Structures are given as C-alpha cells and as structure tokens.
C-alpha cells in the first residue's frame with residue numbers, strides 16, 4: 493500500500509476529500525440529513541463518531557463531518573479537517589434553551605461561548621474568550637433573515653459544558669442575567685480551536701429543551717419541535733456557507 497501522509501488518523505480522509513467550507517454537527521445522522529440537502533454528494537469516510545460527506549450545492553463544494561459529543565472529539569475533527577484544506581466551519585447543533593423567552597424548537601445563532609468545558613481550556617488559557625468569527629456570524633444572521641421569512645432567530649452566547657447530566661444551579665441562575673441563550677457541549681471548543689489555528693468558525697443550533705420553562709414537554713413533543721428547528725438550522729448553515737464561499741476568504 494502507498495503511504496499517504498495526508499491521510500488523517502481519525503476522520504480517515506486525505507487531501508482532496510473535503511471542501512474548504514465544512515458543516516460540523518455532533519450527530520452522524522444529522523450529518524447525513526445535511527448532505528441530503530446538497531445537489532449531489534458522496535460519503536467519503538466513516539470511522540468512530542466521524543462520518544464525512546462531500547458534495548456540491550448551487551455550484552459550491554461543501555463538506556459535512558460529524559464530531560460526536562463533546563470537545564475532545566470535536567477538536568480532533570477540526571484539526572484533521574484543517575490539515576487537509578478546510579478553513580471555514582459552521583457547527584450545526586442541538587442545544588438546551590437557557591432563557592425563559594426561548595421556546596423549544598427555536599433557532600439560535602451562537603456568537604460566543606462560556607468555556608465551561610475542558611478542551612477549549614486545554615487549547616488556550618481560561619482568560620481567553622471563545623468567540624465565533626465575525627464574518628461567519630454575520631453570514632449566519634443574513635442567511636437566517638433570508639431563510640426564515642420573518643420567523644424569529646435568537647442570537648447569543650452558549651454555555652458549553654462537559655457533563656450533560658450535571659446542572660450547576662448557581663451558574664445557571666447567574667447566566668440568566670447575561671446573554672447566555674443556550675447550553676451545549678461543543679461551541680467553546682469550535683471557536684477556540686478556530687482562533688488558535690487561524691480558521692473561521694460559527695454556529696447555529698436548534699433548541700431541543702429548556703430547563704427554565706414552567707411547562708415541561710414530553711420527549712416526543714420536544715423531538716417534534718426540534719426536528720422542525722433542525723431543518724431551519726441546516727438551511728441557514730448551507731446558505732451562510734454559500735455566501736462565504738462566494739465572497740471568498742479575506
């Protein structure tokens with residue numbers, strides 16, 4: 493077998509396999525649903541939590557790579573994708589709403605993250621903020637305006653954390669007074685790895701729950717609302733990447 497130094501250990505992709513513009517959902521099944529929105533696509537690889545598709549949408553080459561749950565596997569995906577040519581990343585995620593005015597099934601463009609995870613802090617000291625790239629956030633907001641036809645789109649900070657089933661009541665209450673809109677497990681890593689490696693990053697999430705709502709829904713009700721939001725997040729992320737690709741990288 494010929495040795496290919498560009499073959500990446502975890503995502504099992506090599507130079508040429510992925511586009512410069514990549515969507516990075518956590519869930520491998522969502523990666524497939526994203527690729528299905530392209531005009532054409534092929535599965536490039538599948539290994540562990542990583543499944544990679546590359547295709548074309550409106551003449552623009554796009555890829556999608558699932559990252560699994562949490563910072564460690566997400567950082568690996570971004571590092572390896574960047575080594576084979578990707579430079580602009582949009583996380584297309586799910587998240588829990590963290591404000592009473594954010595119903596389940598909402599769309600939220602995340603512009604920064606609280607570094608409550610381990611991975612972002614392993615990359616850069618805690619005092620360095622996790623912030624999305626301005627151009628990517630702008631493109632997401634413009635795409636949301638164009639795609640949602642007047643339906644609401646929230647913007648705010650994500651509380652990124654590692655322990656899904658641990659709630660820190662005190663922090664939750666403190667963050668209620670801030671711009672923290674959602675909680676999830678990858679944005680801080682995405683933004684921090686991007687900052688350190690010279691990559692452009694952004695995020696759009698659909699909410700699948702909200703611990704602050706007085707009336708809690710059943711899992712089935714939440715799933716149904718999330719599915720609708722997910723379709724919107726996918727449309728927004730694709731439209732944003734098309735805008736960014738057409739504008740070129742400055």
Ligand SMILES: O=P(O)(O)O[C@H]1O[C@H](CO)[C@@H](O)[C@H]1O
Pocket residue numbers: 517518519560561562584585586587656676677678
């Ligand atoms: O739906 P994804 O993108 O995986 O995102 C959220 O869902 C997972 C937890 O259920 C975590 O990865 C969290 O960040």
Ligand SMILES: O=c1cc[nH]c(=O)[nH]1
Pocket residue numbers: 586587588589656675676677700701
């Ligand atoms: O981390 C997450 C992801 C989705 N929904 C949540 O409530 N938390």
